[in-house]
Amino acid sequence: MGGVTLYHWEPNANSGKPMLALMEKGxxxxxxxxxxxxxxxxxxxxxxxxxxxxxxxxxxxERVLTESTAIxxxxxxxxxxxRLMPDDPRDRWRVRWWMKFMDQWxxxxxxxxxxxxxxxxxxxxxxxxELKAAIERIPLPERRIAWRKAIYGLFGEEEMKESQRRVAVxxxxxxxxxxxxxxxxxxxxxxxxxxxxxxxxxxxxxxPKLSNDEVTPNIxxxxxxxxxxxxxxxxxxxxxxxxxxxVAILEQPHIGKEHVA
Amino acid sequence: MSMTLYHGEPNGPSFTVLAALFEKGLDASLVHIDLAQxxxxxxxCSLQPEVAMxxxxxxxxxxxxxxxxxxxxxIACYLDDVGxxxxxxxxxxxxxxxxxxxxxxxxxxTAPAAAYLGCRAHAPQPDPAMxxxxxxxxxxxxxxxxxxxxxxxxxxxxxxxxxxxxxDKIEARLDGREWLMREFSIADLESYAWLAGMVxxxxxxxxxxxxxxxWLKRIEARPAVRRALSxxxxxxxxxxxAPGPEINRWG
Numbered sequence: 001m002g003g004v005t006l007y008h009w010e011p012n013a014n015s016g017k018p019m020l021a022l023m024e025k026g027x028x029x030x031x032x033x034x035x036x037x038x039x040x041x042x043x044x045x046x047x048x049x050x051x052x053x054x055x056x057x058x059x060x061x062e063r064v065l066t067e068s069t070a071i072x073x074x075x076x077x078x079x080x081x082x083r084l085m086p087d088d089p090r091d092r093w094r095v096r097w098w099m100k101f102m103d104q105w106x107x108x109x110x111x112x113x114x115x116x117x118x119x120x121x122x123x124x125x126x127x128x129x130e131l132k133a134a135i136e137r138i139p140l141p142e143r144r145i146a147w148r149k150a151i152y153g154l155f156g157e158e159e160m161k162e163s164q165r166r167v168a169v170x171x172x173x174x175x176x177x178x179x180x181x182x183x184x185x186x187x188x189x190x191x192x193x194x195x196x197x198x199x200x201x202x203x204x205x206x207x208p209k210l211s212n213d214e215v216t217p218n219i220x221x222x223x224x225x226x227x228x229x230x231x232x233x234x235x236x237x238x239x240x241x242x243x244x245x246x247v248a249i250l251e252q253p254h255i256g257k258e259h260v261a
Numbered sequence: 262m263s264m265t266l267y268h269g270e271p272n273g274p275s276f277t278v279l280a281a282l283f284e285k286g287l288d289a290s291l292v293h294i295d296l297a298q299x300x301x302x303x304x305x306c307s308l309q310p311e312v313a314m315x316x317x318x319x320x321x322x323x324x325x326x327x328x329x330x331x332x333x334x335x336i337a338c339y340l341d342d343v344g345x346x347x348x349x350x351x352x353x354x355x356x357x358x359x360x361x362x363x364x365x366x367x368x369x370x371t372a373p374a375a376a377y378l379g380c381r382a383h384a385p386q387p388d389p390a391m392x393x394x395x396x397x398x399x400x401x402x403x404x405x406x407x408x409x410x411x412x413x414x415x416x417x418x419x420x421x422x423x424x425x426x427x428x429d430k431i432e433a434r435l436d437g438r439e440w441l442m443r444e445f446s447i448a449d450l451e452s453y454a455w456l457a458g459m460v461x462x463x464x465x466x467x468x469x470x471x472x473x474x475x476w477l478k479r480i481e482a483r484p485a486v487r488r489a490l491s492x493x494x495x496x497x498x499x500x501x502x503a504p505g506p507e508i509n510r511w512g
Contacts, residue, residue, distance in 0.1 A: 104506075
């Protein structure tokens with residue numbers, strides 16, 4: 001079949017999902033880092049691999065795979081190593097339900113806040129003409145809108161408020177689910193946890209009032225348990241920016257309300 | 262194991278699950294509920310998080326051992342796992358990735374557009390007693406939006422474009438093959454589920470698409486599909502719509 005090459009950004013959100021799944025399965029891969037903040041994902045050499053210009057993409061031999069959650073299911077099925085989908089069919093349904101809920105409902109809200117406070121400011125200092133050209137090169141219209149909003153700070157008060165509402169609801173749901181089970185969707189570590197960690201690893205830093213050892217003890221237990229896994233450590237070591245280094249917050253034995261600035 | 266399927270008219274997500282159930286030769290107690298009246302919110306399991314917060318919006322619920330399961334593609338995957346009938350997903354990992362990716366793009370782009378246009382063409386009539394029971398604030402907002410009956414011009418235009426793009430993609434995909442993934446699969450069911458009702462709502466999207474027209478007929482000729490469609494209470498199941506998944510908020 002041939003080797004595996006993964007085109008990814010930081011171990012975070014969509015990029016981190018197949019990275020961590022590959023590490024958990026023990027699959028060796030060529031890591032091809034794309035600098036999202038330098039618009040590497042919209043350059044011709046990458047568009048030749050993934051014409052939509054979205055990250056991540058995985059090459060397995062001649063085959064090109066996109067869509068991070070579907071890639072994770074492929075990784076689990078195509079390679080030997082510990083199974084990351086449970087054996088029970090209803091547990092598998094629950095893993096997929098939570099991944100969809102995070103991918104399509106919760107993550108976009110986290111992402112809007114993240115793009116507003118991190119991505120936008122990080123690229124705003126570039127040459128305005130260069131930025132304009134970079135936006136025009138983006139293949140997907142909805143991604144063009146997203147980048148324009150992030151770069152020029154065009155997020156409306158209402159949509160930010162709605163994102164914050166969803167983040168609060170999502171945190172409550174995660175805490176409740178993790179109060180019922182050891183792991184997010186089943187009693188065994190699964191792709192739902194790989195997905196969820198990529199979404200929530202820095203939660204005590206990004207949402208300190210809503211998530212700490214006092215108000216969400218189950219979420220913190222869960223994040224620390226995933227961070228303790230050798231695959232997670234190896235995966236986050238591939239990070240190059242401050243974004244990935246935020247994971248170190250989980251080394252603190254207690255993150256209490258006093259952590260709130 | 263006993264299963265109860267609470268389903269609406271055989272259109273949209275209820276179609277997928279009913280047809281998958283029959284394709285797999287499974288038995289379940291079938292309970293018809295009027296999704297377009299919001300009746301799902303009167304079910305005993307309606308406050309379970311996986312029911313109340315289903316991204317799919319007003320879809321069917323499969324109750325197994327007290328647990329309410331939602332989201333039609335994933336319920337169909339479950340039925341595929343437990344039922345004795347022919348597989349509804351390919352066995353090869355790459356072809357399965359193709360199937361799941363196809364469905365993901367469909368539920369993220371096509372389904373919200375179809376539900377939006379469907380609710381504008383055939384407005385659901387919510388039971389006022391159901392509305393306060395809706396646990397999801399944003400689903401409730403989609404009900405309020407649908408009740409107004411008119412849509413924002415930009416959303417209507419964008420939704421028509423997304424339906425056209427989906428049919429274009431199907432037409433291209435069917436070049437030299439009978440089914441979207443070569444073998445009949447959940448991708449065919451889910452694609453039919455959201456697009457069959459669009460034939461009359463966005464006729465331009467289907468004009469001149471002969472491969473798509475034949476494919477729709479091939480699906481309708483399947484015994485399991487005929488059985489699912491025969492469960493319709495009204496004369497035109499494809500005109501029954503309830504608020505579905507939301508149109509992407511951003512990016």
